[in-house]
Each structure stands twice: as C-alpha cells, then as structure tokens.
Amino acid sequence: MPDKIPTPGSPVRGSKTGKPIMALFDLLGRSWALGVIWQLSNGPKTFRDLQAACEGVSPTVLNRRLKELKASAIVAHDGNGYHLTDTGMALFSLLQPLGPWAIEWAKTLEERDTLPDA
Amino acid sequence: MPDKIPTPGSPVRGSKTGKPIMALFDLLGRSWALGVIWQLSNGPKTFRDLQAACEGVSPTVLNRRLKELKASAIVAHDGNGYHLTDTGMALFSLLQPLGPWAIEWAKTLEERDTLPDA
DNA sequence: GAATTCGCTATCATTTCGATAGCAAGTGGG
DNA sequence: CCCACTTGCTATCGAAATGATAGCGAATTC
Numbered sequence: 509m510p511d512k513i514p515t516p517g518s519p520v521r522g523s524k525t526g527k528p529i530m531a532l533f534d535l536l537g538r539s540w541a542l543g544v545i546w547q548l549s550n551g552p553k554t555f556r557d558l559q560a561a562c563e564g565v566s567p568t569v570l571n572r573r574l575k576e577l578k579a580s581a582i583v584a585h586d587g588n589g590y591h592l593t594d595t596g597m598a599l600f601s602l603l604q605p606l607g608p609w610a611i612e613w614a615k616t617l618e619e620r621d622t623l624p625d626a
Numbered sequence: 627m628p629d630k631i632p633t634p635g636s637p638v639r640g641s642k643t644g645k646p647i648m649a650l651f652d653l654l655g656r657s658w659a660l661g662v663i664w665q666l667s668n669g670p671k672t673f674r675d676l677q678a679a680c681e682g683v684s685p686t687v688l689n690r691r692l693k694e695l696k697a698s699a700i701v702a703h704d705g706n707g708y709h710l711t712d713t714g715m716a717l718f719s720l721l722q723p724l725g726p727w728a729i730e731w732a733k734t735l736e737e738r739d740t741l742p743d744a
Numbered sequence: 745g746a747a748t749t750c751g752c753t754a755t756c757a758t759t760t761c762g763a764t765a766g767c768a769a770g771t772g773g774g
Numbered sequence: 775c776c777c778a779c780t781t782g783c784t785a786t787c788g789a790a791a792t793g794a795t796a797g798c799g800a801a802t803t804c
Contacts, residue, residue: 515735516728516731516732516735516736517732517736521657521658521661522658522661522680522681523681524681528725528728528729528731528732529664529724529725529728529729530661531728531732532724532727532728532731533660533661533664536654536655536660537654537655537656537657537658537659537660537661538655538760538761539639539655539760539761539762540639540640540655540761541655542651542654542655543639543640543648543651543655546647546651554780554781554782555781555782555783556780556781556782562640563640563641563642564762564763565761565762566761566762566763566764567763567782567783567784568761568762568763568783568784568785569760569761569762570783571782571783571784572760572761580731580735581731581734581735581738585782589781595731595734598727599727599731602723602724602727605720606647606650606720607646607647609650609716609717609720610634610646610647610649610650611646611647613634613646613650613698613699613713613717614634614635614646614649616699616713617633617634617698617699618634618635620699656791656792657791657792657793658792672749672750672751673750673751673752674749674750674751682793682794683792683793684792684793684794684795685751685752685753686752686753686754686792686793686794687791687792687793688752689751689752689753690791690792703751707750
C-alpha cells in the first residue's frame, strides 16, 4: 500500500470531506514537514544535504515527507536537488512570519517561567 | 515521566539548541495541534465540543495536545471551556491566511490531476 | 438522589517514527 | 575496464505516537 497522502477532497485527519485547510494541516502536521519546507527556503539541497540540515532525520522519514510534498506540488526534484516549487514558495512566504513570532513567543514563555507567581 | 513538551531553549526535533522556530514546528507538527488552534479561533469550546469539532479525535490525543498547548501559553482553560490566549490569537492571525491559500492550492492540484499529460 | 454534563484516565491495537545498514545508478578518473 | 565517490534511496526492526473504546469521579441540575 503506497503511503496515504493527504489530498483536498479526500478524507483527511480533521475533515471527512477533505476541506483544503484540513488536508494542509494533515500534511504539515507530520514530523519534519514544516522543517523541510523551512530548510528548502534557503535554496535547493540534495537529499543528503537536506538530511544533514535536519539534524540527521532518518532517510526513511525524509523520503516519505518528500514524496508527500512532491505529490502536493510543494517540492520538486531536478538535477540541482530538491527545491520549493512556486506553490511551495508561496506557502513559505506565509510561514515566514512564524520565525519572528516564535522568537517573541520564546521570550513570553521565558518570562512566565522566570516569574513563577504574581 | 510527564509527556515531553517542546520548549524553546531545550532540544527539540530540528534543533538540538532549541531554536524557537523549531520548537514551534515540533509543537505544531503533531497530530491535531493545528486543527485545535483552528477550531478554537471560533470561540471557546468545552473538551467535548472540541472533540466533536475535530471529528472524533480520541480524548487521549486531544488531552495531550491541550496539555502541550496550555504549557506553551497558546491555549487556556476556564469556566467557559478551552480558548486561545492572546498569544494563541496572535499565532492564529498568522495561520489564518493558510485558509484561502489552501483553497487555491486545492485548485492547483485538481488542475494538475485533471490534465495528466503535457 | 437520579440524571447529565464535563474533563478526563485506562487499556490495547495500529500506525508512525527513528536508527542503522547497505544497495543500485551515475560520474569521473586512471 | 576498474575503482572510488556521491546521490537517492530501500530494508529491517525496535520505540514512540496515535486511534478507538470503555468508563470513572466531580460538579451541576433537577
């Protein structure tokens, strides 16, 4: 059975009718999916470079994620390695603001944990 | 051992040093995490309402996700049920554009699969 | 005090992930 | 041709996460 890939219009986690946002969440809500997109935003990478950039993610999982992202037209593969498609880059541009946000979020958590009580 | 919750500054999937963006990806890259935030953006929900809104996610997983999101200051719980914190709403505002994007993405995939060859 | 609702926990099967080993195809010498 | 090297994987197997179902204890309402 060839891995089940979340697709809009087919039942996915969160939506039996395959609402696009839920298909996307199903796709991105898997280990390393967001990390792979993030890493590829810096330019094309070979399978092994990508594996190294993701701190040693196992080839099993990396390959599965790449298959899913290729099937979803977010990533493509050519002579220069793996890279984001136009669609993938558009998605990344929406994710990019999470970077700065995460830094602020980290500060918030640190404060909260530094000042245990009111 | 009480579930390991991804926290900026501690080793997480994608970053041994706990870079905030990778901690966030670790947190959001778990089943139902994005879906829960999405559902709660419509207002507070009880545990059971939330479970129903997520098409029957098992209480085991829902509770685990809620614990993680509470520990991350994204979700809180009070007399009116579970709801997004200010931090959580800020995060949602960044995720919201994914809704329209996913709809366009679904169209792209449909076209590609409707026109099999060049 | 019986019936509901709410927020879970317990249990167990299934699925996914993670780690390691290694292979087949392509490239480029020598 | 032969060898070394890189690339893109697949195979195997144990560990961890997820999914499905049952049900409990506390609080609220009648």
